[in-house]
Amino acid sequence: MLFDTQLVTDFIDTFYGYSTYDAPFWFVGMEEGGGKTPEANAARIASWQRRGRPELTDLYEYHEGIAVPRWFTNHPPIQSTWGKLIRLLLAARGQQSITPDDVRYYQRDHLGRSSGDTCLLELLPLPSPSTGQWMYGEHADLPQLRTREAYKQYYGRPRALHIRQRGQEYKPVAVVFYSFDWWYRQWWEVIAGILFTEVRPT
Numbered sequence: 001m002l003f004d005t006q007l008v009t010d011f012i013d014t015f016y017g018y019s020t021y022d023a024p025f026w027f028v029g030m031e032e033g034g035g036k037t038p039e040a041n042a043a044r045i046a047s048w049q050r051r052g053r054p055e056l057t058d059l060y061e062y063h064e065g066i067a068v069p070r071w072f073t074n075h076p077p078i079q080s081t082w083g084k085l086i087r088l089l090l091a092a093r094g095q096q097s098i099t100p101d102d103v104r105y106y107q108r109d110h111l112g113r114s115s116g117d118t119c120l121l122e123l124l125p126l127p128s129p130s131t132g133q134w135m136y137g138e139h140a141d142l143p144q145l146r147t148r149e150a151y152k153q154y155y156g157r158p159r160a161l162h163i164r165q166r167g168q169e170y171k172p173v174a175v176v177f178y179s180f181d182w183w184y185r186q187w188w189e190v191i192a193g194i195l196f197t198e199v200r201p202t
Contacts, residue, residue, distance in 0.1 A: 002038050003045070003140040008126075010053060011045050012155060015125045018059040018112035021166050023119035024173040027085050028163065028191065030184050034127020038135045041127045059112025059120065072108050081178075082107050088176065089118065119172070123159055123187055124152065152183065160187035167191060 017032075034041045047065040051057055060072050071079050078100060086103045095102070112120045126136060126145075134148040144154035167175065177188040189195055 001139060001141045002042050003136065005141050007045060007049060008136075008140050008145075009142065011048060012125050014053055014055055015048055016055050016159075016163065016166075017119065017121040018057060018062065019116055019119040020056060020114055021119060021170040021172075023117050025089060025117055026119045026121060026167070026172045026175040028121045028123065028175060028177045028188070029081070030122070030131065030179050030181070031124035032122045032127045033081070034129060036129050038139045041135065042139075044127050056114075056119070058114040061114075074108075076104055076108050078104050078107060082111055085118075085120075085176070085178070086111060092174070121163055123163070123184065124155060125159070126151070156183075156187050157190070160190040164191045164193065 034044060044066050047062065048054070048057070051062070051065060063069060063071060070076060071082070083103050086106045087098055090098050090102060090106065110116045111118055128134070131148075134151075136145040136151070137147055144150050175192065177184075177191075179185070179188075185196065
């Protein structure tokens with residue numbers, strides 16, 4: 001099997017994202033983005049192991065470790081998901097005019113850094129290029145990884161409860177969940193400890 005059973009189990013149970021829980025602003029997403037091949041994603045998990053199997057790690061250092069430095073070059077492209085989160089954060093801080101360079105330089109220098117103010121967390125940890133793809137069933141010898149649905153059902157609740165526990169412990173100033181999908185929304189409510197009410201602009 002391409003994915004070592006114990007290592008991938010430890011990764012799922014232990015890895016939650018980037019930065020530090022002390023960061024005042026948390027962004028909680030659906031799942032870790034990843035490489036396009038099983039080999040690329042196995043390399044990501046191996047990099048996490050080499051870094052000491054941390055629960056959270058530095059976003060820049062992690063991407064350097066997997067040889068994906070493009071988001072942190074001198075004048076980096078804006079990563080599509082991160083760019084939206086950064087704009088939201090800068091606007092919430094009261095910045096009136098937000099330029100692409102404001103976004104790219106925050107991404108380069110501050111987002112998900114161990115000394116920064118933004119913590120990036122993922123409900124589901126296994127890297128995947130999209131929610132429509134699943135490459136672990138034939139490469140990992142675990143029944144809960146045979147299908148994406150089995151994976152989601154097996155790990156959604158325990159990981160949501162762990163993030164909730166960390167939130168109660170560290171008390172971030174704000175937590176932003178980014179997905180309206182009903183399946184993820186149920187776990188956002190578990191993490192927040194409340195039922196969400198939809199509010200539409202009038």
